[in-house]
Amino acid sequence: MIGNPESAKKDVLISAGDIEVRLAATEEEVVAAQKLRYSVFYEEMQAIASPEVARQERDFDDFDLICDQLLAFDTTKSGEDAVIATYRLLREEKTGSIHDFYSFQEFDLSNMDNDHFRELMAGRQLLELGRSCVREDYRSHNIIQLMWRAIAKYIVRHNVGCMFGCASLAGVIQGDLELPLSYLYHKYKTPDEFNIPALPERYQRMNYVEWDDMDRSKAKRQLAPLVRGYASLGCYIGDGAVVDKQFNTTDVLILLLTDRLRERGTHLFEGTDPGFC
Numbered sequence: 001m002i003g004n005p006e007s008a009k010k011d012v013l014i015s016a017g018d019i020e021v022r023l024a025a026t027e028e029e030v031v032a033a034q035k036l037r038y039s040v041f042y043e044e045m046q047a048i049a050s051p052e053v054a055r056q057e058r059d060f061d062d063f064d065l066i067c068d069q070l071l072a073f074d075t076t077k078s079g080e081d082a083v084i085a086t087y088r089l090l091r092e093e094k095t096g097s098i099h100d101f102y103s104f105q106e107f108d109l110s111n112m113d114n115d116h117f118r119e120l121m122a123g124r125q126l127l128e129l130g131r132s133c134v135r136e137d138y139r140s141h142n143i144i145q146l147m148w149r150a151i152a153k154y155i156v157r158h159n160v161g162c163m164f165g166c167a168s169l170a171g172v173i174q175g176d177l178e179l180p181l182s183y184l185y186h187k188y189k190t191p192d193e194f195n196i197p198a199l200p201e202r203y204q205r206m207n208y209v210e211w212d213d214m215d216r217s218k219a220k221r222q223l224a225p226l227v228r229g230y231a232s233l234g235c236y237i238g239d240g241a242v243v244d245k246q247f248n249t250t251d252v253l254i255l256l257l258t259d260r261l262r263e264r265g266t267h268l269f270e271g272t273d274p275g276f277c
Contacts, residue, residue, distance in 0.1 A: 002028050002079050013150035018076050019084075019143065021150040024069035032079075033069045033086040034058035040133040045170070047247040059131070063102050066094045070150060072134075072143050084138045087147055088131035091158055101128045103166050106242040107253045108197050112162070117194045120257065124161025127154075129254075132226060144229065155258055163256045164196075166242075167227050168249035176222070177250055178208035181241055183219035184227070184252060186211040188237040196253050198240030204250070206241050227252070234260035 014021040024030045037059035041047045053059060072085035095101060098113045111117060112126065129151070134143045155163065169177055185206035190196050197203065220228065238253030 002026070002032050002082055013070075013153045014146050016146055018074055019141070019146060020073045020075055021085075021146050022071065022073075024071050029071060029083065030064065030069050031058060032083040033071055034060045034064070035080060036083055036086055036135060037131055037133055040135070041247065044136065045247065048245075063088070063090065063130075066090060068154075070147060070154070072138075072147060074138070083135075085134040085143045085147055086131065087129060087151065089151070089154065090128040090130070091160070092126040093158075098126075101126075102130055103128060103164065103253060106166055106199060106202055106244075106251055107238055107240075108199055109164075111194045111196060112164070112255075114194065117162075120194075120259075121161035124159045124258070127158070127160040127163045129163055129165040144226065148229075152261075161258055163254075163258065163261075165254055166251040167224065167230060167254045168244070168247065168251050169224050169227065170249055172243050172245075172248070172250055179214065179219045180222040181206040181250070181252070182209040182211075182214060183216060183223070184231075184237045186214070188231060188235060190236040190238055190255060194255075196236075196238035196255060198238065198242050198253070202242045203240040204243060206237075206239075206252075227254070230254050230256060234263065 011025075012020050012022045024033060035058045038049075038053065038057050041059055042049045042053070049059075068089040068091070070087040070089055071083050073082045074084050075082070077084075090101060098104070098109045101109060103109060132144075132147075151163075154160075169180060171177055223231070233256060236255040236257075238255065242251045243249075244251050
């Protein structure tokens with residue numbers, strides 16, 4: 001069943017008008033999220049699908065088996081058409097080690113497990129964010145803001161100290177991306193004590209334009225909207241970018257400590273545990 005089973009209604013994280021945001025409650029809802037991802041990533045953005053993904057017309061992998069699927073529903077719709085946005089959430093407690101996160105395919109996450117970083121975490125766990133997308137006809141409806149308000153409740157519920165994940169810029173590192181990548185490098189690069197570099201065999205440098213020579217307004221405009229959103233919330237960016245040929249994107253590692261988030265994004269936490277903010 002897709003939409004509003006009674007069991008799911010009790011755990012709506014955010015609602016606004018006809019839109020509800022909650023975790024997928026049934027296998028059918030997970031499949032609907034995967035089909036939405038396929039529509040956005042493969043049909044719209046022209047990613048290269050494996051034969052099995054193309055046959056089933058849904059974006060899926062083994063990580064879906066251990067992730068929570070955060071979904072936005074248009075309650076005026078029914079069936080798969082009701083699912084209008086998704087985010088995939090992987091909590092550290094669902095993994096065996098730091099190496100079991102999706103991002104470890106592109107970035108060396110080892111420093112997120114060192115003593116200094118764990119001290120910053122203060123006993124809280126990691127949360128990986130990924131596979132975010134919104135259906136094209138809802139992208140002017142501020143759906144991502146609602147999704148982030150739901151994530152704010154989720155991280156309080158699950159005692160999360162840091163969120164991270166791969167964020168994508170459309171295209172590969174040539175010409176158009178050199179300016180926004182340089183901007184991210186100079187302004188948001190992770191501190192040395194918990195630097196998160198791209199894997200050596202996939203590492204692409206980001207520093208193409210020096211800070212003093214940069215048209216910063218133009219650089220900000222060239223950032224993907226989701227990356228701009230993360231930046232506004234106080235994120236760090238890992239060292240080095242990775243070209244993802246399957247998706248025709250250039251990926252950067254986003255890292256967002258929840259202590260910084262509560263300073264920058266207090267509005268997201270309205271209605272959560274008041275002790276958090």
